[in-house]
Amino acid sequence: MREKIVSAAAQEFATVGFDAASVLRIATAAGVHHPHIYYYFRSKEELWREASTRAFAPIFDRVAVEGPKLAFLGPIEACEHAIRTFTRFSAENPLAALIVTRETLNPGSRLDWLTEHLLTPLHQIMVPLLEHGMAVGVIRPIPIPHFMQSMVGAVVSFFSSGPALRPLYGIDPLSPESIERHVDFMASLLIEGIRARPA
Template sequence: MNVKKTRTPRGKRDSTDAEAGTGDAQTTPPNSRTLQKEATRAAILQSALLIFSERGFDGGSTRDIAAHAGVHHALIKYYFGSKDTLWRAAVTFLFERQAAEMSFEPPAAAATAKSRLSRRDHAREILRQYVLYCARHPEHARLMMQESLRDSERLQWAADTFISGTASRAERFVQMLQREGVLPDVSVPALVYIIVGSAQLFYTLAPEVRRVWGIDPADEAVTAAHVEALLAVLVR
């Protein structure tokens, strides 16, 4: 990461490339200062995602996060208030990005495709999108897993704020597939965790996969093989 604004003595930034993204209108044209502020905040958030996802909330120190982002650790309080708030901001970022990149529940949205694609093909496409998301952003599952394997106030907050909604969409998705005969008529929560587990684990445990199997889940070909395997097993 590292903001590394080609620092002059202290936090001075070279305003050469500062005027890059003037996409917005009216609302006060972004100063080099507000731009830099945004960059610093984003750098901290991204570093927090990485550190928290690999070491957990307790294991990841704010100083490590700041160092990885190339900023002073006091800026974490300045921008996010506390370690806890930073963690919540990271989780919020993850779920909002997921919502933006993936419409897990297009059973209704992509209804137009229903005519051309069979329900089975439709299920395949959704699952494929989900696996690709897991491959693209493995830190999402990693960070959430760190919190979900023990009960805590953070898990409670995440469950109420984000996980429950995602779970509801997954539940409807599974029930739809059951009605269509794609999935067997068994426990829905079990099916959800079977699908999620079989899609996620290969990427959350990528370090183990590399070391034990000598392949890299980040490789496109490897991911393609995983998608093929998952679809062959799940969608009968």
């Protein structure tokens, strides 16, 4: 029952945001009685935190398994691996980006919590790879905040733009073929954009 509640809550918070989210709608979507929500969660905000954590869980699971492998790769190869991992995660878990987007529209304590507990740990994987690459000369000097936000925006916006991309180009961004094409394109575009060129 708890799993059903958290899954329904993630969908609700991603769709309408925290303030407009209805605990009654969450209960109905989960197929449980309204009071059961408060048996498992003391407040709507506690439920939001659990739903947000669950939305990001797949990428932290991947990091736990694949993160140690990055130490055996060069900076360019490690960055490419991280970009591919993030792109696939974004395609498979669109609610994570939507939850963050909802909170950036109305910044406050919840965005602070997301930043501290979910976003910063993810950025702290990529940033040292970029810094190391610049230090050893294989990555050209780049403004890291600009790179990170450009990567996130380019990855996430493609997968969230299905209603526009279908009539414009006749493609489904969440089809397996489109996902893999975007994974390859993002890796190629971003890596070639940061790779140091011989003088």
